[in-house]
Amino acid sequence: MASAPETPIAFVRGQFVPRDTATIPLMDRGFLFGDGVYEVTAVIERRFVDNGPHLDRLDRSLREIGIANPYDRAEWIGIECELMRRNALDNGLIYIQVTRGVAERDFLFPPDLAPSVVLFAQNRRVQHNPLIEKGAAVITLPDQRWARCDIKSTSLLAQVLAKRAAAQANANEVWMTRDGHITEGASSTAFIVTPDGRLVTRTLSPAILPGVTRRTIMRIADQAGLALAERPFTRDEALGAAEAFYTSASTIAIPVTRIDGRPVANGRPGPVFRSLYDQYMQHVLENPQDF
Incomplete structure (x- = not known):
């Protein structure tokens, strides 16, 4: 069993990077407006819990606010699995956050923005809450x-x-x-x-x-x-x-x-x-x- 890295690894805008050094552009609409959605899946004994329904709900939330889903189901699962591997995550949570993308601050936005995607993991035994x-x-x-x-x-x-x-x-x-x-x-x-x-x-x-x-x-x-x-x-x-x-x-x-x-x-x-x-x-x- 691999040991967890000293610095947790995150997936930020297409790359796996140390979470402590990860950055998001100042003009990301998620930061400026909260213009985005998120999802969280539990991991118990290296098993994703209800991951399919969570990805379904992510897709629905994105559709409801008019953001094109940047990945298909297999790609999302691949990123999650790699994040779990890199963080030696046996038990915990994986968070997905998708924002509308980066643009000059304005309530209106260009139609061709590329969404910003961030995933990170938290080590926690959710099944052992006192x-x-x-x-x-x-x-x-x-x-x-x-x-x-x-x-x-x-x-x-x-x-x-x-x-x-x-x-x-x-x-x-x-x-x-x-x-x-x-x-x-x-x-x-x-x-x-x-x-x-x-x-x-x-x-x-x-x-x-x-x-x-x-x-x-x-x-x-x-x-x-x-x-x-x-x-x-x-x-x-x-x-x-x-x-x-x-x-x-x-x-x-x-x-x-x-x-x-x-x-x-x-x-x-x-x-x-x-x-x-x-x-x-x-x-x-x-x-x-x-x-």
């Missing part, structure tokens, strides 16, 4: 994001401020609210389990990101015979739930045991969460990689 065992604290805040949350935009200022508010409240995540209902987490999909055992998460719409881990968890739940409901739910309903949890590529799934300082049920991770998490890990480790 919150899996003890549970997370969540606070609720008004959802101040833009109207197209279904696009995985690099413009994340609202989420940055929400995460800072959570940290200041000694919480782990924010569940954002709009029109009296939970939309999603600052970087996750929100789930509850009702007292009668039904798994509930919000219906897909421009108000939320179509979570890839959300989709896999729901498929596992359906195969296990768990009743599913896609609909909005309120903060009060979450506080009265039998269980709550959130999902994302960078955390897999995390049980929520407190909301706004109040316990959810008995204040401990519940059996539905544990079963879904264990089945998800089994799915990752026993099935071929999904490219």
Whole structure:
């Protein structure tokens, strides 16, 4: 097994370079306007997790903002695999960021810009988060994001401020609210389990990101015979739930045991969460990689 390099390696505008010396042009529209999208795939025991759906979502986000996908599926996978090899990445995350490209600062842009592509890796054992065992604290805040949350935009200022508010409240995540209902987490999909055992998460719409881990968890739940409901739910309903949890590529799934300082049920991770998490890990480790 290769050892990780002293300086992590990134893929920046067509070249593999040390991350510490990587540069992006000043006039890149991603820097100037947040004019770009991103994607993240987990790596567990040298396996990409749900990589095909993540690349599908990247393609969709690019189409929605009018950027031509600079690589085909095989080329993306080749870059990811080489980045994993160069960083000796056994467990962690691979981030992809694509911006519209480089041009003089103007809200309008030339039609022939070449997109800028950046990939980098983070070493992290996402499957060994201590919150899996003890549970997370969540606070609720008004959802101040833009109207197209279904696009995985690099413009994340609202989420940055929400995460800072959570940290200041000694919480782990924010569940954002709009029109009296939970939309999603600052970087996750929100789930509850009702007292009668039904798994509930919000219906897909421009108000939320179509979570890839959300989709896999729901498929596992359906195969296990768990009743599913896609609909909005309120903060009060979450506080009265039998269980709550959130999902994302960078955390897999995390049980929520407190909301706004109040316990959810008995204040401990519940059996539905544990079963879904264990089945998800089994799915990752026993099935071929999904490219």
